[in-house]
Amino acid sequence: MSDQLIRHDTHCRLCGGNRIATVFKLADTPMEDQFVIGPLEQPFFPLELALCEDCGYLHLPHIVSPEASYTDYVYVSSLTVGLTHHYDQYAQKIINDWAVPASALVVDLGSNDGSMLASFKRQGMQVVGVEPAASIAARANQAGLETVNDFFTAEVAANITGKYGKASIVTANYMYANIDDVTEFTRSVARLLGPDGIFVVETGYHPEQMKIRMFDYIYHEHFSYFTVEVLQHLFAASGLELIHAEKTAPKGGSVRLVAQLKSARRSVDPSVGELIGEEHASGMRDAETYRKFAREIADAKHQLLSLLMGFKAAGKKIAGFGASHSTTTLICHFGLAPFIDYLVDDNPVKQGRYSPGFHLPVFSADKLIADQPDYVIMLGWQHRHSIMAKHPLMNGTQWIIPLPELQIV
Ligand SMILES: [Zn+2]
Missing domain, CATH: 3.40.50.720 (NAD(P)-binding Rossmann-like Domain)
Structure with missing residues (x-):
């Protein structure tokens, strides 16, 4: 069973390069959120962090198929308790900062139970979610938050634009690291965006998490550990331009990024270059930085x-x-x-x-x-x-x- 579920990538999923360095080998681990109703035997999978020495992409080379993670996904795993206020502020800030027209279309990818959609709806926006877990999508639909029950693909993007038109805002909140073919995913986002639309991603940010030794954000559902620099390249390869980046507090350190279509006219603000500069200064493209981190974690373990x-x-x-x-x-x-x-x-x-x-x-x-x-x-x-x-x-x-x-x- 485990052989069918796992794929081992020896080339970089972003740039295709083969200079892949293993930088942190963790203990084999079962699917981390599969809390079971009885003591079923569960497979353990390799869990390693690898760095592409060509483009700086930090990632898991062993991919357990997303179907394996989501079919048994019977509850809201990232319980949104306490996050309503965070989402309300997030929605308000995006609408204000980027002068989004009233009642424009917002599409949230990986919309979970619709908490983020609800925040945008309270601001008067039209909202659509995309959520692969059936029971959670059903719950959002019951609450009146229109949700497509599927993984986000080019076809889903075409269906949404056919039915609702192009989006002014597309959000991906703590799900971007969970996507296998993230280049194809981002190209589909570009198809969904209107000419002045923005794509807003919030995701865990390991340059901050490492400062508090938060290695346990590494697990099989997180395929990618993004720096701003890697995201800038990924967006550019997908028809988008990164125009803003800022650190945020959740998950022991996160980053929020805003991108637009390459043809759009906003200028790139200095935050992008500043964060990339910080990443270079703290050695985020250097395998030794992560190996040193792994040794620190080993010391903490022995203590x-x-x-x-x-x-x-x-x-x-x-x-x-x-x-x-x-x-x-x-x-x-x-x-x-x-x-x-x-x-x-x-x-x-x-x-x-x-x-x-x-x-x-x-x-x-x-x-x-x-x-x-x-x-x-x-x-x-x-x-x-x-x-x-x-x-x-x-x-x-x-x-x-x-x-x-x-x-x-
Ligand atoms: Zn690469």
């Missing part, structure tokens, strides 16, 4: 494991907080499963399920009060401040914070 071995030898009971893509990468790469009795998470759809591969049971956080473990490893450490505020530990239970610095609190 944590020696602590946990001591606790386990002393008979301590240890739970883990967090059940997501990232926590699966963290558990697999650090080898944490033997130390953890169970996981807890606030997301009700994860509760009652088992973690991918190792089948640690997932409970609600109430379990920590009932069970009183000695330690809880903060697997969702990027969200530690909000988690710790919401879930004060009692009866002497302590948090173990694994990253960016190992801490017991």
Whole structure:
């Protein structure tokens, strides 16, 4: 089964070059978000980060087919709780900054449950979403947010323009890294855009994430780890021009980019050159930068494991907080499963399920009060401040914070 699902690219998916350097080899990992209802056997797939030394594209060379990820995608994985405000601001800012005409067409690609569409609709825009997961697309349609249930292709772009006309805004919010043939995808975006339309991408930004040692953003659904420089080339190869780039806060560091058709008239603002300059200065095209990062993560792992071995030898009971893509990468790469009795998470759809591969049971956080473990490893450490505020530990239970610095609190 796993052989049919996986493809190993030995050439760069963007430039076709073959000078591909493996820069970070992680532990083999099951599909990171497949929390299952029973202890099913699940395949583990290679998880490596590779750098194209010709164009600087940082990517996974092993691709597990998107169908494998999405067919079992039975719930809203990126729960939008708390993001409504972020999306409202996002929609308002884009409309204001780029002087988009009122009631123009907005198309959101990977529209999930329609939260972003709803924000644009509140601003008076006409909205259409494209979402490959059937149950989630159905939910958006029921909420009155018109959503095409499909992967975005040239054909889907043609159908949308046939029915609604060309788009003034196309958004791709935390999904651009999840696309296999991203050049073809971006060419289809160019077909969808009106003459003055803009394409707005927000995606995780590893130059910032690496500063806080956030390696667990690496997982099989993220095929690409984009720099602004790589995106500038990718857009240019697809009929678009990158005109603006800015860092944003979500996901431990993100970047928001705005592009237009090459024939459009806006000028490129200095933000693009500034961010590319920062990327060069911090060695983002240099394989050694990532290898050094991998060594730092290995040190963090050894520190944590020696602590946990001591606790386990002393008979301590240890739970883990967090059940997501990232926590699966963290558990697999650090080898944490033997130390953890169970996981807890606030997301009700994860509760009652088992973690991918190792089948640690997932409970609600109430379990920590009932069970009183000695330690809880903060697997969702990027969200530690909000988690710790919401879930004060009692009866002497302590948090173990694994990253960016190992801490017991
Ligand atoms: Zn390349």
